[in-house]
Amino acid sequence: MKETLQQLIELQRTDDGVVALTARIEELDAQLNGARAALDEAIAGVEVAHHAKQEAQATTHRFEMDLQQAEAEINKLEVQLNKASSNKEYQGLMLGIAAIKASNDKLEEQILLSMDATDEKERDEEAAKAGQRDAEAGLRAAEGNVEEERQGLMQELADMRTGRDELAARVDPTKLKLYDRIRGGNRKSGSAVVAVYGEYCQGCQMAVRPQDMVLLTQCTEIVLCRTCHRIQVLDT
Ligand SMILES: [Zn+2]
Numbered sequence: 001m002k003e004t005l006q007q008l009i010e011l012q013r014t015d016d017g018v019v020a021l022t023a024r025i026e027e028l029d030a031q032l033n034g035a036r037a038a039l040d041e042a043i044a045g046v047e048v049a050h051h052a053k054q055e056a057q058a059t060t061h062r063f064e065m066d067l068q069q070a071e072a073e074i075n076k077l078e079v080q081l082n083k084a085s086s087n088k089e090y091q092g093l094m095l096g097i098a099a100i101k102a103s104n105d106k107l108e109e110q111i112l113l114s115m116d117a118t119d120e121k122e123r124d125e126e127a128a129k130a131g132q133r134d135a136e137a138g139l140r141a142a143e144g145n146v147e148e149e150r151q152g153l154m155q156e157l158a159d160m161r162t163g164r165d166e167l168a169a170r171v172d173p174t175k176l177k178l179y180d181r182i183r184g185g186n187r188k189s190g191s192a193v194v195a196v197y198g199e200y201c202q203g204c205q206m207a208v209r210p211q212d213m214v215l216l217t218q219c220t221e222i223v224l225c226r227t228c229h230r231i232q233v234l235d236t
């Protein structure tokens with residue numbers, strides 16, 4: 001029985017190793033996914049900033065078109081002014097021109113403001129592009145770091161699984177089945193074999209009954225904890 005228990009302990013060590021390696025690989029994958037998500041977000045940010053800049057440019061363009069149109073209108077009125085046949089007509093045209101010029105002053109002010117806004121949007125876009133470059137560099141670095149470690153871990157994991165299969169093949173099938181069942185049922189802690197130390201089960205910290213202590217000492221059969229139902233091994 002001692003040999004079987006030793007095998008089960010070794011099996012558990014291997015299974016714990018597989019769990020730890022798998023967790024580390026998942027962690028690396030999460031790092032990569034995080035870097036990819038950051039890049040996606042940065043690219044989306046550039047698109048938003050680019051769109052905002054285009055809108056600001058379009059607004060400036062619209063104001064400039066309005067100004068051009070108004071200036072053409074002034075030119076037209078000035079031609080009419082030269083041909084004015086009465087003082088009244090002349091005065092009317094002068095008023096019209098003055099009104100357009102006043103509104104053009106406002107338009108010019110709006111154009112300046114809109115150009116400032118466009119400059120700001122351009123700076124935003126540049127900042128967003130810099131953010132994208134950083135995210136790209138971050139992803140490349142993550143890929144560089146992770147890829148090598150990941151490959152090594154995958155190989156280690158494959159070797160460990162092969163070792164596990166070889167080990168499991170040597171264990172008495174009934175005991176192996178028991179081990180797998182307990183381990184499968186204890187997904188949280190994962191352990192199927194626990195030490196008994198100072199007459200206490202180290203799996204659940206409960207005292208072991210004297211008759212079980214005798215069985216553990218004799219080591220002729222598998223002893224299961226009466227509380228946590230794991231395979232107990234005397235820790236001497
Ligand atoms: Zn226990």
